[in-house]
Every structure is written in structure tokens, then in C-alpha cells.
């Protein structure tokens with residue numbers, strides 16, 4: 001007898017995260033996308049705005065109505081802006097759906113930090129407490145069987161996967177960490193704004209939100225768990241003229257001098273059996289094209305003989321491992337399935 005597939009709905013289907021969920025879930029063996037949802041274009045065929053999606057089964061955009069969604073689906077992905085997810089998630093949970101939220105609304109356990117960094121009224125502490133933070137390779141054990149997952153931020157995924165093992169092992173001084181990150185423009189979503197306008201971004205390279213980026217406390221929240229004490233990092237983001245991809249170049253002082261080969265060995269042991277974190281051999285560093293369109297996070301190391309500082313380079317595709325891919329990986333963990341289901345593809349190259 002064939003087991004029926006899990007039925008999935010996607011809110012925010014007309015945004016970059018939503019469209020990426022549709023693309024990836026189309027090849028998931030145990031999931032059917034039965035509802036694609038739009039708050040602004042319900043009733044229209046999704047292929048009207050996205051002709052490359054002509055073949056999907058749930059072709060007409062549905063309304064966000066929780067009663068309707070709970071009739072059509074078992075799990076709902078929220079690929080919605082922050083401020084919107086905090087209103088929708090409790091309603092879908094109440095309607096009996098599992099919820100996987102891609103926004104920042106439920107990631108910070110201290111809601112005052114949310115107020116400070118997002119400059120927005122937070123979700124209630126009770127709702128934040130219900131959400132399980134799904135950084136799969138690190139806290140994935142906490143996800144199985146849960147109904148409400150908060151998917152990590154894109155920069156956070158790249159930075160924390162690159163730092164957690166070294167902080168946990170006590171190899172680097174947590175107070176010395178500097179994360180210099182670059183992102184492609186799709187990280188800003190599909191909406192139009194001046195900073196992602198072609199002539200503003202093309203042949204340009206700019207820093208933004210210096211010491212004010214909303215992912216700073218989220219990075220610190222996970223590193224504090226590794227260090228067993230509060231941690232403060234320096235984090236600078238840059239917008240670069242590419243569509244997808246994040247590279248975090250990270251610097252830290254070592255507690256004792258170790259070689260890059262030692263770091264390779266430590267990280268290989270830490271991530272043993274986790275297919276989506278690939279540690280480069282000593283002497284090799286990853287580039288964003290080497291993970292493009294895939295759920296991989298690739299990490300490489302160098303140690304400066306003169307200063308003793310370690311440089312860690314980490315790359316992801318912001319829309320896959322940084323958003324839709326990790327959200328599906330979280331669904332796999334929730335369901336007790338192999339975490340790689342529906343995500344086993346090779347990066348697009350060149």
C-alpha cells in the first residue's frame with residue numbers, strides 16, 4: 001500500500017522564498033504542494049506571474065484563510081515578511097497545521113532583542129517559546145516531532161555553521177570574532193526598492209546596516225549556547241552584484257595556536273554524517289558558485305602564521321540553505337525522515 005503524501009501549503013508563494021519552496025518541493029518524494037497562497041493575487045493562476053511554474057499541481061493561488069488552508073494541507077510554510085508571520089503562525093497552529101516559518105519573527109528567544117534590532121513590536125513571548133529554532137546540523141535533535149519551527153536567518157546559517165564547532169571546542173576567543181559577510185540581491189526579496197535597482201547594484205559593492213543588522217543577536221544567541229556565556233560579535237553585511245549567494249569571511253583569535261589542518265579535522269568530526277556541510281581539504285576555500293542552487297554550506301580555513309588568527313570562509317545559497325532548502329530539511333527532521341529528502345542535487349555550475 002502506498003503511504004499518502006504529506007500535503008504542503010506555501011504562504012508568500014509569489015516571493016523569492018515561496019517560489020524556491022515550490023521548485024524544491026516539486027521533487028520531494030513524500031510531499032505534495034496542494035496550496036500556493038497569496039494575500040494579493042488569490043484566484044489567479046500562479047503561472048500568470050511565473051510562467052516557469054506552469055506544471056505545478058496547485059495552479060491557482062489560494063487565500064490565506066486558516067480554515068481553507070487546514071482543509072487542503074497538513075503543513076504550511078510561511079515565506080512571509082517579518083511582522084506578517086507573527087500574525088499568521090498562531091492562526092495556522094490553532095487550525096491544526098504544522099508551521100515552518102522562514103521569517104525572523106520567532107528566532108530570538110529574548111523578545112526585547114527583537115524589538116531593539118527589528119524595530120518592530122515582537123510576537124508574544126508565549127508564541128516565541130512554542131517555536132523550535134531549526135539550525136539543522138546543530139540543534140536538529142530538538143526538531144523531530146515538533147509542530148512549529150522557526151527557520152534560521154540566511155547570514156546566520158552561514159556564520160553559525162562556520163563558527164559553532166570552534167567556539168564549542170574552546171579553540172577561538174568568542175569575543176574576538178569578526179564576520180564580514182557578502183550577499184546577493186535576492187536576499188532582499190522580490191519587492192522593488194532603490195538599493196536593489198539594477199543601476200544602483202550593478203558594478204557596485206556596498207556595506208549596509210553596519211553594527212545594526214538584525215541577524216547580529218541571532219548569531220550571538222547560538223554562539224552563546226556554544227560558549228556557555230554571552231558572546232558579542234562584529235558583523236558587517238555587504239551587497240554585491242550577484243543574484244544568489246552568501247559568503248562570510250570570518251576572523252578570530254585562537255586560544256592556543258593550531259593549524260588549518262587541525263580545524264579541518266575538528267569540523268569534519270563535528271559534522272560527520274551531515275551531508276549538507278562540506279569541509280574543504282586544508283588549503284582550499286569555497287566560492288559561492290560552488291553551492292549555487294544547492295542546500296550545501298561549504299567551509300574552508302586558513303591560519304595566519306604571523307598573527308595566529310584563523311580565517312574561516314563559509315558559503316551558502318541564501319535562497320536554499322539560507323531559506324527554502326533548510327526549511328524543507330527541517331520538515332524532514334520534524335517528520336523523522338532522512339534530512340536529505342528532496343534536497344539531493346548538485347550545485348548549478350558554472
Ligand SMILES: NC(=O)C1=CN([C@@H]2O[C@H](COP(=O)(O)OP(=O)(O)OC[C@H]3O[C@@H](n4cnc5c(N)ncnc54)[C@H](OP(=O)(O)O)[C@@H]3O)[C@@H](O)[C@H]2O)C=CC1
Pocket residue numbers: 011012013014015016017018037038039040041064078079080081082084102103104152153154186187188189190191318319322323
Ligand atoms: N530572500 C532570502 O534570501 C531570504 C528570506 N528570508 C525570509 O523569508 C521571508 C520571505 O522572504 P522573500 O521571499 O525574500 O520575500 P519576498 O518579498 O520576495 O516575498 C514575500 C511574500 O510575502 C507575501 N506577503 C506580503 N504581505 C503579506 C501578508 N500580509 N499576508 C500574506 N502574505 C504576504 C507577498 O506575497 P503576496 O502579495 O502574493 O501575498 C510576498 O510575495 C521573509 O521573512 C524573509 O526575511 C529568510 C532567509 C533568506
Ligand SMILES: CC(=O)N[C@@H](CCC(=O)OP(=O)(O)O)C(=O)O
Pocket residue numbers: 082102103104152153154155183184185186187188189214215237239
Ligand atoms: C540583501 C538583503 O537585504 N538581505 C537581507 C537578508 C535578511 C533576510 O532575508 O531576512 P531574515 O531576517 O528573515 O533572514 C538583509 O540583510 O536584511
